[in-house]
Amino acid sequence: MRKIAKLGQAARHHGQLVIRAFNSNKASWVGFVLIVLSAILAPWIAPHDPAEQFMEARLAQPSAKFLLGTDDLGRDILSRLLxxxxxxxTVGIVSTLIAVFFGSIIGAxxxxxxxxxxxxxxxxxDVLLAFPSLILGLVIVAMLGPGLTNLTVAIAITSVPAFARNARAPTLIIREREFILAGRTLGYRxxxxxVRHILPNIAPDILVLTSMLVGTSIRVESSFAFIGLGLPPPTPTWGLMIRSGxxxxxxxxxxxLWPSVALLxxxxxxxLLGDGLRDAIDPKLRGEA
Known part of the structure; x- marks a missing residue:
């Protein structure tokens, strides 16, 4: 019981250090708020239905009714952006999580x-990394066909090698540590x-890379939509909006302009969120080493 209590105190202390260091990077919270507003609150803050057409206001300039204007079919740009x-x-996070799962296991x-x-x-x-992510994704999407599931899988495959290499490097060091050797001596499988010792110790490095590659996945998804291999219209995607514009x-x-700025x-x-996570996780940046 005492050992469990000590572990709990250590975990709380570590959590407080992480929160304090994360708060020190105010820019990371700006990124977090922007992500929440665009993803979770879209149904509540969007002024119009993204598919609703106002034909009398086609290509309308920004105004009080349409804050960012309308497109060639009279649809509100702000609502479609949100x-x-x-x-x-959704595509970026799901594809990255898939890549995290398989890439981390492969690298470990x-x-x-x-x-x-x-x-x-x-x-x-290394062979997969030799291909630019966009080119490799194009080949996979062309083979699987367009669609939300195929697009997510294609983007995930392009990210697996990065997570595999990121997981392998620290594993080479951790496998030689005393607690791993002790576990082998005790007959642990x-x-x-x-699962219980390697992956938890390499999780901080993977977490930082995850936040970075979510942005890359979103950019790749927009690139696919721009060249016509993304989700079909009238689905509102930033890449498709840029292409039609x-x-x-x-x-x-x-x-x-507006979908490009939103993507940026x-x-x-x-x-910025990744920078905040890095500052919070790295003990040297927290002043612990």
């Missing part, structure tokens, strides 16, 4: 067992050592 952010974040297994298995696995990851860019530049703010906010 719902587009909701969809983009390669680092834990080493030898020929590590060589084969990491060379396969490899699965237990990996190019047809009237000279007369109505706001059609391209979202990715920048996620990078």
């Amino acid at each position: 719902y587009g952010g909701r969809l983009s974040l 297994l390669a680092g834990f067992y080493g030898g020929l298995f590590e060589l084969l696995v990491m060379q396969t990851m 490899d699965a237990r050592l990996i 190019f047809e009237n860019i000279l007369d109505s530049p706001w059609l391209v 703010i979202c990715v920048f906010s996620l990078n």
Whole structure:
């Protein structure tokens, strides 16, 4: 019981340090608030239905009724931006979580067992990393076909090698530590050592990379939509809005401007969030080392 109490106190102390360090980076909270507003609160703060058409107000300039104007079908741009952010974040977060799960396991297994298995696995990851993420994603989407599920899977596959390499490096160090050697001496199975000891110790590095790659996944999803391999219209996505806005860019530049700015703010906010997580997790930046 005393040991459990001490562990609980240590966990609370660590949590307080993380929160205090995270609060010291105010910019990270700005990113978090922007993400919440665009994803969770879209149904409540959107002034109109994103699919509702006001044909009498086609290509209307920003006004009191339409704060950011309307598109060529009379749809409110602000509403479509908010719902587009909701969809983009869903695709980005889900695809990144899939990549985290498989990439972390692959990297941890390669680092834990080493030898020929590590060589084969990491060379396969290097081959995938040799292709730009957008090109590799295009090939996968072209093979699987358009659709939300296929798009999410394609983006996840492009992120797996990064997580595998990120998980392998610290695993090579952790596998030689005393508690891993003690576990092997006690006869613990490899699965237990990996799940209960390796993965929790490499989680901080993976968490920071996760926040960064969510933004990358959103950018890739928008790129797919821009070239016609994303979700079909009239689904509101930032990439599709940018693509359709190019047809009237000279007369109505706001059609391209606003979704581009929204994409920039979202990715920048996620990078700020990643910086906050890094500052909170790294003991050197917290002043503990």
